[in-house]
Each structure stands twice: as C-alpha cells, then as structure tokens.
Amino acid sequence: MDGYIIATVIKAILILAVISALAGFGTYIERKILAFIQRRLGPMHVGPFGVLQIAADGIKLFTKEDFIPSGANKIVFMVAPIITAATAFIALAAVPLLPEFTLFGIDVKPIVSDMNIGILFVIAMMGVGLYGPLLAGMAQENKWGIIGSARTAIQFLSYEVVTGLSLLAPIMMVGSLSLIDFNTYQAGGIGHWIVWTQPVAFILFLISGFAETNRTPFDLLENEAEVISGYATEYSGMRWGMFFIGEYANMITIGFLASLIFLGGFNPLWIIPGGLAIILKVAFFFFLMLWVRSAWPHIRPDQLMWLCWKVLMPLAVINILITGLVMMA
Amino acid sequence: MEAIAFYIFAILITGLFLVTAFSRNILYAMSSLAAGMVLISGLFFILGADFLGAVQLVVYSGAIMALYAFGMMFFDATRDVKEKNTSSYLVFLLSGFSAVALVVIFAAPTIGKHIEPIVTAPQGLDNPHAIGAVLFTKYLIPFEVAAVMLLVAMIAGIVLASKKMDESLSEIYLDADPETEKKEQE
Numbered sequence: 001m002d003g004y005i006i007a008t009v010i011k012a013i014l015i016l017a018v019i020s021a022l023a024g025f026g027t028y029i030e031r032k033i034l035a036f037i038q039r040r041l042g043p044m045h046v047g048p049f050g051v052l053q054i055a056a057d058g059i060k061l062f063t064k065e066d067f068i069p070s071g072a073n074k075i076v077f078m079v080a081p082i083i084t085a086a087t088a089f090i091a092l093a094a095v096p097l098l099p100e101f102t103l104f105g106i107d108v109k110p111i112v113s114d115m116n117i118g119i120l121f122v123i124a125m126m127g128v129g130l131y132g133p134l135l136a137g138m139a140q141e142n143k144w145g146i147i148g149s150a151r152t153a154i155q156f157l158s159y160e161v162v163t164g165l166s167l168l169a170p171i172m173m174v175g176s177l178s179l180i181d182f183n184t185y186q187a188g189g190i191g192h193w194i195v196w197t198q199p200v201a202f203i204l205f206l207i208s209g210f211a212e213t214n215r216t217p218f219d220l221l222e223n224e225a226e227v228i229s230g231y232a233t234e235y236s237g238m239r240w241g242m243f244f245i246g247e248y249a250n251m252i253t254i255g256f257l258a259s260l261i262f263l264g265g266f267n268p269l270w271i272i273p274g275g276l277a278i279i280l281k282v283a284f285f286f287f288l289m290l291w292v293r294s295a296w297p298h299i300r301p302d303q304l305m306w307l308c309w310k311v312l313m314p315l316a317v318i319n320i321l322i323t324g325l326v327m328m329a
Numbered sequence: 330m331e332a333i334a335f336y337i338f339a340i341l342i343t344g345l346f347l348v349t350a351f352s353r354n355i356l357y358a359m360s361s362l363a364a365g366m367v368l369i370s371g372l373f374f375i376l377g378a379d380f381l382g383a384v385q386l387v388v389y390s391g392a393i394m395a396l397y398a399f400g401m402m403f404f405d406a407t408r409d410v411k412e413k414n415t416s417s418y419l420v421f422l423l424s425g426f427s428a429v430a431l432v433v434i435f436a437a438p439t440i441g442k443h444i445e446p447i448v449t450a451p452q453g454l455d456n457p458h459a460i461g462a463v464l465f466t467k468y469l470i471p472f473e474v475a476a477v478m479l480l481v482a483m484i485a486g487i488v489l490a491s492k493k494m495d496e497s498l499s500e501i502y503l504d505a506d507p508e509t510e511k512k513e514q515e
Contacts, residue, residue, distance in 0.1 A: 076356050116455045117379045124386035128367060131360075131390070134397055138356055146401065153398040160391055177380075177457055 011112045015092055023248035028054050030290050037294040064237035071141030072234065080139060081239045084132030084246035091125035092249065094118040095256050096180050099266040099274040111180070118179040119171065122257060123163055126212055126250060130156045132243065133214075133221050137231035148230025151220045151301055158308035159211035159218075165316035166204035169323040170194050170261055179257075183265035190269070195262040200319045202262045204312055206288075209254040211304070213247060216293035220301050255285035331375055338371045353409040355400050363393045380457045 028043065028051065035042025043050030068074055093112040100109050115121060130152055137149025171177060173194065174185045186192045195202045211218040222230035229235075232243055259265060259281035266274040299307070345365035352358045366389035373382030404410060451462045464472050 073354070073356050076360055079360075115379050117383045117457060120380070120383035120387065124383050124390065128386060128390045130394070131363060134394070135356070135360060138397070138401065150398070150401055153394050153401070156394050157391065157398075160387075164387070 007108075008112055011110070012093070015097070015112065016089055019089065019092060019249050019252060020245050022252060023245045024054050024058060026248045026251070026286070027057065027244070029286070030293075033287065033290045034294050037291070061238055061241040066237040066239060069140055069142070069234050073139040076135050076139035077234075078239070080132050080136035081235065081242035081246075082132075083135065084129055085242040085249070087125050087129035087132070088246040088249035088253065091122045091129070091253050092256075094121045094125075094179070095253060096183065096260070096266070097256065098278065101275070114178070114180065117177045119167060119177050119182075119257075119261070122179075122253065123167070126253065127156065127160055129246060129250065132246065133231040136235065136243070140234040142233050144228040144233045145231055147227045148221050148233070151227075152231065154301055154305060155211060155214075155218065155220055158305050159208040162204055162208040162308050162312045162316055163212065165313060165320065166201045166208060167261065168316075169201045169320050170198050172320070172323055172327065173197065179260050179265075182261050183267065186264045187267050189267075190264065193262065193264045198262065198319070198323070200315060202258075204316050204319070205262070206258060207312060208308075209258065210289065210292065211308070213250045213254055213289070215251070215289045216298055217296050218304055219298050220304065223298060251286060251289055252282060255282035258285055334375055335372070338368055338375070341365075342368050342372075353412065355404040355410055359393065359397055359400055362396075363390070366390070366393060378456065380460055 031053075032042045032050070043053040046052040046056050068077055094115055095118070096109070096111040096114070098110040100107060102108070133152045134149045134156075137145040137147075137152065139145075170182070174182050176182070182194075186194060210216075214221050220230075222232050227233075232240055235243065256278070259278055263281050264277070266278040268274045269277040272280070342365050345361040345368065348361040349358050349365065352361070367386060369389075370382040370385040373379070373385055448463055448467050451459050454462060
C-alpha cells in the first residue's frame with residue numbers, strides 16, 4: 001500500500017515535470033515550424049538556432065508584474081488559470097503514456113491511475129478544463145473577455161457532442177472504456193489499427209480534438225484579430241502562462257488519445273519499439289496541429305456551430321448506426 | 330483512507346453548495362455550483378462506481394456551462410445581484426421543507442439499515458458492463474421511457490426555436506430588412 005502511494009506520487013511528479021517542460025519546448029517548436037512553413041527563420045538570436053528563447057520567455061513570464069484589474073472579481077480571476085492547468089494534468093492521469101517496462105527489477109506501469117473508464121474520464125476532465133477560459137472571461141471586467149467566455153460556452157456545447165459520439169463507435173468495437181484495452185485490441189500490427197475500420201470516427205475525433213484544444217481552425221476564444229485576446233485579455237505573467245501550459249498539455253493529451261485509440265498505441269511497430277512508436281505518433285499529431293495552424297484560416301463561431309451540429313453530429317450518428325449493423329451481422 | 334477522503338469531499342461539497350445558496354454574486358454562485366458538481370463525482374469514485382462518476386463529470390460540466398451562458402446574458406457578473414424577497418409565505422414554506430428534509434437526512438442511517446437491494450450487482454463484470462446489464466434487463470422500460478421523454482423535450486425545443494434555422498445567423502442579419510423585422514416582432 002505504501003509502495004503504491006509512493007509510486008503514484010513519483011509518477012504524478014514526473015508527468016507534471018516532463019509535460020510542463022514539453023509545453024515550454026512546444027512554444028519554441030511551434031514558432032520554428034510556423035516560421036519554416038511561412039519561409040521565415042523564426043527565433044534565431046538567443047542561443048544556437050534560438051533554442052534558449054524558451055529560457056528567455058520563461059524569465060519574462062516569471063518576472064512580469066502580476067496585476068489584477070481593479071474592477072475584476074479577484075478570487076475567480078485568480079482561480080481560473082489554475083483550473084485550466086490543473087485539469088489538463090488530471091486528464092493525463094488516466095492515459096497510459098508508455099508500455100510497461102522494468103526499472104531496477106520493479107515492473108513500472110507508466111499510468112497514474114489505471115481505471116476501467118479511462119476514455120470517459122479524460123474527455124470529461126478536458127471538458128471541465130474549459131471552465132478556466134469561461135470564468136476568466138467573466139471575472140475580468142472587460143468586454144473582450146465576456147465575448148471570449150461566450151465563445152467558450154458555445155464552442156464547448158458544440159464540440160463535446162461530436163467527441164463523445166465519434167468515440168462511441170470504436171468503444172463499441174473494443175467493448176471497453178479502458179485505454180489499455182484499446183491498446184491490446186490493436187496488438188496485431190498495422191493491419192489491426194482501428195483507423196482502418198473507423199476512418200470516419202478518426203477524422204471526426206481529430207476535428208473535435210482541434211476544437212477541444214482551441215487550435216487554429218477553431219481558435220475563437222482568443223483570436224487576436226477579432227477579440228484582442230478574448231478570455232486572456234487582462235492576464236499577464238504566470239497566470240497567462242498557466243493558460244498556455246494547459247493548452248499545450250491538452251494538445252499532448254489529444255495526441256496520446258488519438259494514437260492510443262486509432263493508431264495502435266504503444267504496440268511495437270515493425271522494428272520500432274513500442275515506447276518510441278507512441279512518442280513518434282504523438283509528435284506527428286503535435287506537428288499536424290501546427291501544420292493546420294499555418295495552412296488554414298480560422299472560422300467564425302456560427303460556422304463552428306453549423307459544422308458541429310449539422311455536419312459532424314449526423315455523420316457520427318450514421319457512423320455508429322453502420323458500426324452497430326456490421327457488428328450484429 | 331476512504332473515510333478521510335469521504336469527509337474531505339463531504340465538507341467541501343457542503344461548503345460549496347452553501348456558497349451557491351447564499352452568495353449574491355452570480356459568478357460565485359455558479360462557480361461553486363460547478364465545483365460542487367465536479368466534487369460529487371469524487372464520492373462516486375470512492376464508492377467504486379467509476380462509470381457513474383465520469384458520467385456525473387460529463388453531464389454536469391455541460392449542463393452548468395449552459396447555465397453560465399444564461400447567467401452571462403441576464404446578469405453583470407462583476408456586480409452583486411439585488412435580491413427581492415417580497416413573499417414571506419415562500420420563505421416560510423421553503424424553510425419548512427428544509428426542516429423536513431433535514432429530519433429525513435438524519436433519520437436515513439437508521440432507515441438505511443433495513444434497505445436491501447432489489448437487484449444484486451451482476452458478479453464478474455466490471456463497472457460499465459454491470460450497469461449496462463442491469464439497465465437493459467431489469468430497468469429497460471424506465472430507461473426507454475426516460476429516453477422518449479428526452480426525445481419529446483428535444484423535438485419541442487427544435488419546434489420552439491426553429492424559425493429561420495435553415496439559414497446562417499450572420500446571413501439573416503445581413504439580409505434582414507429593418508421594416509419587415511419590426512412587423513415580425515409585432
């Protein structure tokens with residue numbers, strides 16, 4: 001029992017440290033890749049190829065004055081960024097990050113809590129995470145903030161249905177909500193990946209994943225051109241940084257979910273060992289998000305609602321119906 | 330271990346819902362409601378009902394998000410709401426009901442000792458499967474009736490809100506002629 005508690009605490013601290021470091025590194029990668037796609041150089045001056053730009057940004061964020069606007073609701077204003085960052089990491093607790101391995105003679109399961117409803121928990125926690133932007137926008141006395149939180153509400157109500165329904169068809173095939181069961185279901189190599197039998201669900205999940213993480217076709221909450229910075233208008237320093245870390249952690253979570261559910265998870269791939277395989281897959285999804293950001297314009301809120309309710313949701317329902325019919329036949 | 334977790338959750342939930350009931354600020358009220366609902370899922374997790382806990386999270390986070398949308402439309406979130414308590418009969422009735430509810434809550438452990446489950450949980454199944462097995466055998470008819478009720482509510486909502494639903498909202502505003510708009514409102 002004691003060993004279990006200590007192991008869980010160590011795993012939680014490791015995930016917290018590694019993912020927040022990756023989130024910081026993600027900002028550098030994002031700027032660099034965006035720059036290359038747009039034929040620029042990106043950050044170049046701080047350190048070799050601008051790698052130390054992360055450190056410079058970190059120092060700037062930590063030392064910036066943390067002020068609270070006088071008209072704002074102070075408690076909610078201070079709590080809101082913590083919600084976004086905390087829920088992003090809580091969601092990662094139910095995700096198996098790597099295959100099991102042996103370290104100093106101890107079998108290590110790289111998952112904090114192996115619950116049998118893993119998918120539901122991750123989706124629910126990421127949903128709760130949107131309370132961060134919502135409360136932030138409402139707590140600051142700022143019109144851009146209110147618009148940002150109104151957009152948060154409609155975005156949440158639009159994509160959440162699509163996420164749930166698109167995942168239902170793979171869940172029906174596997175017959176379990178545990179992410180580890182999804183992984184073992186696809187153990188037979190590339191031919192057994194769920195993406196081949198559920199391509200529609202895969203695309204729907206990716207689209208709603210982009211909406212979930214506020215990535216570019218759906219970055220309505222903080223679109224600079226329209227609403228200054230939306231919910232984050234009045235934030236500065238580390239409070240703003242926590243929104244940022246939460247967003248990047250969510251991007252990594254969506255990458256893990258997509259590769260675990262649809263792309264074979266951490267099963268060994270040809271000559272690539274399983275641990276490296278899933279990291280490559282997550283890196284691919286991370287790159288895909290940046291690629292889409294540089295290639296696509298963002299859409300209007302009413303277009304998002306139209307897309308989610310009138311196109312994606314009927315598609316997801318039809319997909320579930322067909323899956324059910326095929327499974328019964 | 331479980332007892333400690335239960336008391337922490339219980340105290341937090343009660344405190345948060347008290348804030349919901351007594352706060353005059355719409356933002357505090359709704360935030361504490363949302364936080365309380367999220368923490369209730371913790372009670373389900375302690376009891377080993379993982380599936381119900383996750384459902385609690387999914388359902389209530391969405392439902393309260395809709396409440397927020399209404400709150401945003403009707404109130405200024407950074408100001409206190411002025412409450413009007415004109416009817417003292419209402420206060421009298423509500424406090425009476427609360428007193429009765431309190432008595433029932435305190436009597437519940439004594440009554441609860443004699444309660445036996447009508448349906449025993451199916452053995453050898455994990456949590457979601459067990460719920461599905463009971464829901465689709467013993468409680469199939471109540472489940473289906475609830476589904477039909479939700480369908481009725483959804484159709485009613487669509488009928489009530491369906492004016493100009495086949496057009497994009499922004500196009501309606503672009504095309505709208507102020508004169509006809511006025512006539513329609515009359």
